[in-house]
Amino acid sequence: MTNLRSRLHGLWLPLVTPFHDGELDDASLRRLVRHYAALPVNGMILTATTGEGLTLAPQETARLVAIVRDELTSSGKDLPVCLGLSGSDTRALLDTLRRTAAWPIDGYLISCPYYSRPTQDGMIRHFRALADQAAHPVLIYNIPYRTGVNLGNEAMLQLADHHNIVGLKDCCADRAQFIELLRRRPARFAVLTGEDAQTWDALADGADGAILASAHIETGAFASVVKLLAAGDRDGALIHWRTISDLTKLLFSEPSPAPIKYWLWRTGLIDSPELRLPMTEVSSELAARLDRDIAARTSATAPAPAGAHCQ
Ligand SMILES: O=C(O)C1=N[C@H](C(=O)O)C[C@H](O)C1
Numbered sequence: 102m103t104n105l106r107s108r109l110h111g112l113w114l115p116l117v118t119p120f121h122d123g124e125l126d127d128a129s130l131r132r133l134v135r136h137y138a139a140l141p142v143n144g145m146i147l148t149a150t151t152g153e154g155l156t157l158a159p160q161e162t163a164r165l166v167a168i169v170r171d172e173l174t175s176s177g178k179d180l181p182v183c184l185g186l187s188g189s190d191t192r193a194l195l196d197t198l199r200r201t202a203a204w205p206i207d208g209y210l211i212s213c214p215y216y217s218r219p220t221q222d223g224m225i226r227h228f229r230a231l232a233d234q235a236a237h238p239v240l241i242y243n244i245p246y247r248t249g250v251n252l253g254n255e256a257m258l259q260l261a262d263h264h265n266i267v268g269l270k271d272c273c274a275d276r277a278q279f280i281e282l283l284r285r286r287p288a289r290f291a292v293l294t295g296e297d298a299q300t301w302d303a304l305a306d307g308a309d310g311a312i313l314a315s316a317h318i319e320t321g322a323f324a325s326v327v328k329l330l331a332a333g334d335r336d337g338a339l340i341h342w343r344t345i346s347d348l349t350k351l352l353f354s355e356p357s358p359a360p361i362k363y364w365l366w367r368t369g370l371i372d373s374p375e376l377r378l379p380m381t382e383v384s385s386e387l388a389a390r391l392d393r394d395i396a397a398r399t400s401a402t403a404p405a406p407a408g409a410h411c412q
Contacts, residue, residue: 105208105238106267108181109291110331111143112324113312115151115185117358118165119371125161127168129371134172136370137317138180141324143310145169146210149185150247151314151358156377159197163204170205181207183240189214191227195234202236210240210270210312215248221256232265239265244272244295251275254282261290270295270312276302283307297349301342304330315349317361319398351394359383363391368399 114137119129137145147169148154148162157165166184173180184206188194194211211231213224232239241260245251251273252260260266268291271279276299283292283306294303297315304311304327316323322341329338352360359376363383366374374382383391 103179103181103207105181105183105240106289106291108144108207109240109268109293110310112141112316112320112327113144113146113293113310114142114316114320115146115149115295115312115314116169117314117317117362117365117371118148118152118154118157119362119365119373120375120377121373123375123377125157125165126372127164129373130165130168131172133365133370134169135176137320138173138176138178140320141328142180142316142320144181144183144207145173146183146185146312147206149187149210149212149242150244151361152185153358153377153380154185155187156380159200166204166206183208183210185210185212185242187212187215187242189217191230194231198231198235206237208238208240208267209235210242212242212244213248213250213252215250218250221253224250224252225256225259228260228266229263232260232263235265238267240268240270240291240293241266242270242272242295244270246272246274251278254278254285257282258285261287267291268293268309271303271308272296274299276306279303279308280306297353298346300326300349301330301338301346304338305335313349314357314361315345315352318348318352318364319345348394351390354390355383355387356380360387360391363388364395367392367395 119126186209243252270293272295291309293310293312294308295312297313300311311327322345325341326338360383362374365371
């Protein structure tokens with residue numbers, strides 16, 4: 102597997118997990134991976150928020166990882182892949198790390214423990230225990246509005262010194278905290294944003310890259326924004342950002358990844374827009390808005406697949 106730290110830049114895609122009639126949809130998954138492998142994506146995250154990882158059985162996650170690696174290999178694309186993990190029981194996560202140690206992945210994206218609201222010291226000890234054990238490097242996922250707890254910069258910087266913790270996916274939603282971290286972090290600690298609507302600000306502030314669910318759509322434009330801003334071409338990046346900034350809001354106007362799955366279904370990339378409960382499909386109002394946006398963006402390309410219809 103790859104040296105993950107050296108690959109933590111550019112645009113990463115947190116892949117949706119396609120389902121059909123309640124089951125993991127292997128055919129759609131293979132189609133998705135082939136599609137994105139041909140686009141300017143620097144890495145993939147599996148089974149995170151967008152991948153509905155909390156709803157997958159361990160055997161399904163193993164099958165998903167194997168399929169993704171198989172399709173990437175057949176596409177000739179050596180993309181790094183991180184497995185999303187979340188949980189609030191350190192011992193259970195240690196078991197998961199042992200069970201997945203030999204899987205064909207390059208790293209883990211591990212969210213802060215949710216619901217129990219531990220102290221900063223508790224989270225430091227949690228991530229150190231996981232990183233000590235992990236057979237692959239660890240990216241921390243700080244997303245307080247989902248977990249209920251914010252990993253502050255003092256704790257983050259202590260964790261950044263751990264040899265097996267290589268970076269952060271930041272969704273702290275606090276620009277001052279984010280900028281201070283960018284100023285104080287060691288160079289070996291990568292910082293990528295996961296705040297779709299704030300992508301421009303985060304990259305302009307100095308983030309190394311972005312992990313964006315919205316980039317399932319208009320992938321090339323998102324990749325251009327990341328690449329051009331990194332190269333210092335603000336005007337060039339702005340041309341692309343203006344075509345996608347509203348999209349980031351539309352795709353998060355109901356719980357993600359329902360709007361993205363609806364879009365991928367309507368454009369023929371997956372066979373069904375279904376999610377696993379408690380997540381539900383988009384409302385009919387949003388479906389109509391998405392259809393209008395799809396029509397506006399794809400009028401020059403293929404029509405919606407036969408059988409796809411507004412709900
Ligand atoms: O699945 C992810 O990883 C992402 N999660 C964030 C969220 O859903 O809150 C958003 C980001 O685009 C990717």
